Amino acid sequence: MFEEVLQNVRNRAPIVHSITNYVTVNDCANIILACGGSPIMADDVGEVCDITSICSSLVINMGTLNERTMQSMITAGKKANELGHPVVFDPVGAGASNMRNEAAERLLKEVKFSVIRGNISEIKFLATGSSNTQGVDASVADAITPENIDSVVAFAKSLSVATGSVIAITGATDIVANARKAYVIRNGHPMMSRVTGTGCMLTAVIGSFIGANPDSLLEAAAGAVAAMGLCGELAWKKLDQVDGGTGTYRILLIDAMSKLTVPMLKEGGKIEDR
Amino acid sequence: MFEEVLQNVRNRAPIVHSITNYVTVNDCANIILACGGSPIMADDVGEVCDITSICSSLVINMGTLNERTMQSMITAGKKANELGHPVVFDPVGAGASNMRNEAAERLLKEVKFSVIRGNISEIKFLATGSSNTQGVDASVADAITPENIDSVVAFAKSLSVATGSVIAITGATDIVANARKAYVIRNGHPMMSRVTGTGCMLTAVIGSFIGANPDSLLEAAAGAVAAMGLCGELAWKKLDQVDGGTGTYRILLIDAMSKLTVPMLKEGGKIEDR
Amino acid sequence: MFEEVLQNVRNRAPIVHSITNYVTVNDCANIILACGGSPIMADDVGEVCDITSICSSLVINMGTLNERTMQSMITAGKKANELGHPVVFDPVGAGASNMRNEAAERLLKEVKFSVIRGNISEIKFLATGSSNTQGVDASVADAITPENIDSVVAFAKSLSVATGSVIAITGATDIVANARKAYVIRNGHPMMSRVTGTGCMLTAVIGSFIGANPDSLLEAAAGAVAAMGLCGELAWKKLDQVDGGTGTYRILLIDAMSKLTVPMLKEGGKIEDR
Incomplete structure (x- = not known):
């Protein structure tokens, strides 16, 4: 199923509209x-x-939010909703400033999101209005562990009920859930957190996957998360061969995505039902 | 002649002022x-x-156009005109939104451009007010083929008459024309379209070439187009050796430009008079 | 001592708030x-x-200054001062436009900077209101030579007295000085000037070093300058092995920083007291 969602991206080449931050926009x-x-x-x-x-999907990423682009996000989001285009939201740094918190709240109220992707601290903030967010990285206090994973899955499902969105909580272990079903994904590599924008890139990949698979949002999001994580693993293997650092790793991540095939995802994806 | 325009860039090191988009600005x-x-x-x-x-030339690229930078483009363009500095225009996504269309029209009216570079859909839009533009990529329906190349060359020449600008239509086959003369350039590699901003980068290279060769605009633009295409080929050869993907290819493009010599351009440029 | 400042960055992982330009922000x-x-x-x-x-330090870089971000720089700078967070200023292109000159002047008046880092032309402009700035690169007329180095050191010390900031003048030879003491640093490689943003990146590294070493500003800044220069040397050695150009060099610079160890800095740093 996850292989099919990737194949659809390749076949349909969805045009993805992104309103995003200027730090990681090129990646x-x-x-x-x-x-x-x-x-x-x-x-x-x-x-x-x-x-x-003229696009198939919309990505809203509030990384370098400002008043001007905030209005654009609301306007584009409403239009995409009207047209029935899937929309993914990346609440970068939710919890880190009042402006950001209010922006996230307003976006959630005015736009219907197909998928919301963030780290555990950002997603907790959206759900409860408080978290241990420290800047743009997840707090250690919020980390998903074998002990709390069941409760995080339940939390993701209930947030999906509340928002009507697929919820993707990503980190060392990823959880992608809708109201009824969740996938736990164990792809990825710690090196990904040493490159800026790997979260933003994942959200952009989700935007592509849901644009090509508008009727399978949960599987599209889960497939995107597994694909990105697998690229993190493949890039790490290659990095070892060339004795590179974080600069090269960033390039190898994009290389891996451009060379990822359906059989590779089938073999390498570590996706478990919950 | 094309070798001389490259040599002049290296000797004169023109300062190039760019008002451009935040997606590809670093490249x-x-x-x-x-x-x-x-x-x-x-x-x-x-x-x-x-x-x-204090610069030798100006690049205006409307990739992530907004109201604020639109005014800056007009103001800078008029000043460059007043000073006799060459100006190149990249009408990114012309045809894709009303705002973009009006901006392109206004820029063409208020600023005299030395060179206009775009894909065939963008250039057709500038000429006729309609095209098959789909987002920021050329439409397949607009593609240059052996059958229509003579009419595209004639179209480029007539648009040059109408605008007073050298017209550079780039894609698998490139056409660079002024009112009297055209060059057809067959350098390049399909991989270039899998990296964002190769068009913007080409426009930036044209900005450098016309800055160093203000009295030979047609040859400067054609030389820049051939140089960029040749770098696309050289990067592809190197990519094959390192088994890389699109991330590495982007880096190798810039590598190739930094290592391109006059003899390499002389030998590798595929430039034909029309 | 310089090894200790690097070790502190690694141990304390300072959060660095940057208000910077959109050209080099990702790097x-x-x-x-x-x-x-x-x-x-x-x-x-x-x-x-x-x-x-919520951060440890603040970086203010006026590379693509505009009215909106100018206000943000002042506001953030004052807040950081109030909280006692170290602040580093990169006066990119000071001397190149009236707006930029007035902005630099205003920032110096309203914000207390811990460190000011620029090329010799930019720093001269800050000190005297005139220089040979040509765009964003240092003028040859301003270059540091064996003949004038003593007077440049004296100039840096006196500017430190006037501003209360550590002054870092960087180029082929770097000078880092406070009112009483200066370091002359001879790390680096000419290739660094062929990549955009190596100055901005150095300022960002200084931001990290002072964030982790708020009580040793002079040594933190000098250590950052030596570390960045050493990475320029290490990247050059690696570049030679892979036969790369300026694109690859940029990636190798970041690689080198991610792999730099305390013993490497101890061995490779060329830091001299003055």
């Missing part, structure tokens, strides 16, 4: 291309409706 | 450096006249 | 991670106080 565009989509980054409120109308 | 700055120029990115309307005054 | 974030810090880029005036409050 997001390149990983959308690498997985098989086609990126458009446009954030002026005067054109986001036109742009999102 | 644009690095490829300007790689080809022999010196980049300055500055987009506040309060300083663009000062900045463009 | 800045990645090199902060590579040296051991944790980056947050946030520039809306509505959240910069919240964000800087």
